[in-house]
Amino acid sequence: MVATKEEIWGYLEEVFDPEVPVLTVVDLGVVRNVELDGDACKVTITPTYSGCPAMKRIEDDIVENLNEKGIDNVSVDLVLAPAWTTDWLSEDGKRKLKEYGIAPPENEPDKSVLFADPFVVPCPKCEAKDTRLVSQFGSTACKAHYQCNVCLEPFDYFKCLR
Amino acid sequence: MENALFEYLLRLGDDSLILGHRLSEWCGHGPVLEEDIALTNLSLDLIGQATSIFDYAGKVEGKGRSEDDLAFLRFDKDYRNLLLVERPNVDFGVTIMRQFLFDAYRKPLFERLVHSSDEMIAAIAAKSLKETKYHLRHSSEWVIRLGDGTEESHNRIQDALNELWKYAAEIFYEDAVDAELKANGVLPDMDSLKSDWDTIVHAVLEEATLTIPDNNWKQEGGRKGLHTEHLGFILAELQYMQRAYPNMEW
Ligand SMILES: [Zn+2]
Numbered sequence: 455m456v457a458t459k460e461e462i463w464g465y466l467e468e469v470f471d472p473e474v475p476v477l478t479v480v481d482l483g484v485v486r487n488v489e490l491d492g493d494a495c496k497v498t499i500t501p502t503y504s505g506c507p508a509m510k511r512i513e514d515d516i517v518e519n520l521n522e523k524g525i526d527n528v529s530v531d532l533v534l535a536p537a538w539t540t541d542w543l544s545e546d547g548k549r550k551l552k553e554y555g556i557a558p559p560e561n562e563p564d565k566s567v568l569f570a571d572p573f574v575v576p577c578p579k580c581e582a583k584d585t586r587l588v589s590q591f592g593s594t595a596c597k598a599h600y601q602c603n604v605c606l607e608p609f610d611y612f613k614c615l616r
Numbered sequence: 617m618e619n620a621l622f623e624y625l626l627r628l629g630d631d632s633l634i635l636g637h638r639l640s641e642w643c644g645h646g647p648v649l650e651e652d653i654a655l656t657n658l659s660l661d662l663i664g665q666a667t668s669i670f671d672y673a674g675k676v677e678g679k680g681r682s683e684d685d686l687a688f689l690r691f692d693k694d695y696r697n698l699l700l701v702e703r704p705n706v707d708f709g710v711t712i713m714r715q716f717l718f719d720a721y722r723k724p725l726f727e728r729l730v731h732s733s734d735e736m737i738a739a740i741a742a743k744s745l746k747e748t749k750y751h752l753r754h755s756s757e758w759v760i761r762l763g764d765g766t767e768e769s770h771n772r773i774q775d776a777l778n779e780l781w782k783y784a785a786e787i788f789y790e791d792a793v794d795a796e797l798k799a800n801g802v803l804p805d806m807d808s809l810k811s812d813w814d815t816i817v818h819a820v821l822e823e824a825t826l827t828i829p830d831n832n833w834k835q836e837g838g839r840k841g842l843h844t845e846h847l848g849f850i851l852a853e854l855q856y857m858q859r860a861y862p863n864m865e866w
Binding site for chain 1: 649650653654657660661662663664665667668723735736738739740742743744746747749750752753754756757760820
């Protein structure tokens with residue numbers, strides 16, 4: 455079966471990130487390109503973090519999903535450049551993260567600044583700006599751990615990577 | 617020089633793999649939960665970087681070795697990591713000081729390798745640099761907290777610095793491998809790397825009220841495959857499954 459590029463991008467909207475299951479691989483900005491050559495379909499993806507353990511699973515899920523749609527000749531190419539950044543997270547993706555209870559990335563100061571002024575990460579539950587960082591490192595490589603000082607909800611923050 | 621690029625990739629990849637393994641030993645043993653998670657996150661980044669580097673090294677070598685073959689099926693004298701990264705964890709202070717001396721080198725290193733004439737090295741460096749900035753901030757902030765903290769924390773991190781300082785000089789070890797790669801632009805503009813490292817290290821140690829030891833004794837050998845007794849113990853654990861059950865997968 456021959457599908458159009460637009461159709462393939464649409465199908466990829468059905469493939470979710472196994473670690474943040476509310477985001478599709480398109481929302482996350484992990485899918486960089488789709489190429490068609492006759493009946494051959496090549497999907498180019500890039501990892502979020504070097505050690506992201508979800509990449510192999512994402513690769514398999516993409517092939518499986520497209521196979522189910524009748525596209526048999528699928529290859530997935532993993533590239534490192536240009537390096538992934540949270541700037542590629544879609545607006546739709548940011549909204550879905552927040553609804554799921556994960557604060558989306560804020561405009562952070564450069565990562566190399568020591569003891570940088572804390573920036574505001576609003577609580578995804580009650581919108582309060584009075585929150586505190588519990589740990590720079592959270593449940594996965596892409597998240598930090600916060601707590602709201604108003605409603606006391608502990609929450610994940612999808613940290614900015616640039 | 618036979619395959620200088622392959623040799624250099626082993627140096628880069630082995631630093632990541634062996635330090636990543638050392639940090640993974642903290643899993644479940646961190647002084648507080650947040651640092652347990654932080655150290656294992658660093659470990660994950662480093663092992664991820666090693667995977668990309670070894671994958672490319674295998675292709676450069678051209679003998680069909682995969683990233684797993686290079687990680688799990690070499691003998692100790694084939695590893696090219698700095699002696700610094702194979703030093704035991706000992707306590708949180710030693711682990712943080714080891715990490716700081718290493719991160720202060722890797723950040724300016726990756727900032728240079730981003731401009732490598734080798735596209736794959738440039739790509740790996742761009743990716744790793746984003747993570748390494750984060751690592752350096754984490755280790756620097758802890759060096760300052762511990763050094764400028766209580767008498768006990770100050771003494772322990774000063775002891776860590778005294779113990780590890782002799783291994784720091786090897787970071788700037790150079791031989792024919794570096795010379796060849798500098799000549800063809802794979803290693804661009806490395807001259808100021810040491811002064812960048814000095815600047816970071818001196819600024820943070822001063823803020824931390826720590827004193828650089830007078831002792832100028834240098835201990836090196838890792839880049840040539842001559843390791844301390846500790847690497848053997850690391851490899852025994854790292855390679856156990858592949859040696860006991862060759863080609864096993866899970
Ligand atoms: Zn709240």
